[in-house]
Amino acid sequence: MNAYATPSSSIYSSRANSNLGYAVRMGDINGDLVGDLVIGAPTYVPEGDIDTGGHRMGCVFVVLGTGSGNFPSGDVESAASTKVTLI
């Protein structure tokens, strides 16, 4: 048995120091009976916004699960269906 199975999905942030995955919860956000992910990135600074270093904004991303039981892979900016910026 392989203790390190290959993941079916991989989600990352191309934004430096975003701390994507600091908090992760799963639930059915859109009511389609398929599990979805809510992923926190407490120090995420959206593109175009100024990174002041000591006072980062943060974001919460919602990534919807697919009917096959997987999640989209790639940068969270494109994988997420919804992004909420915290200020």
Ligand SMILES: [Ca+2]
């Ligand atoms: Ca769902």
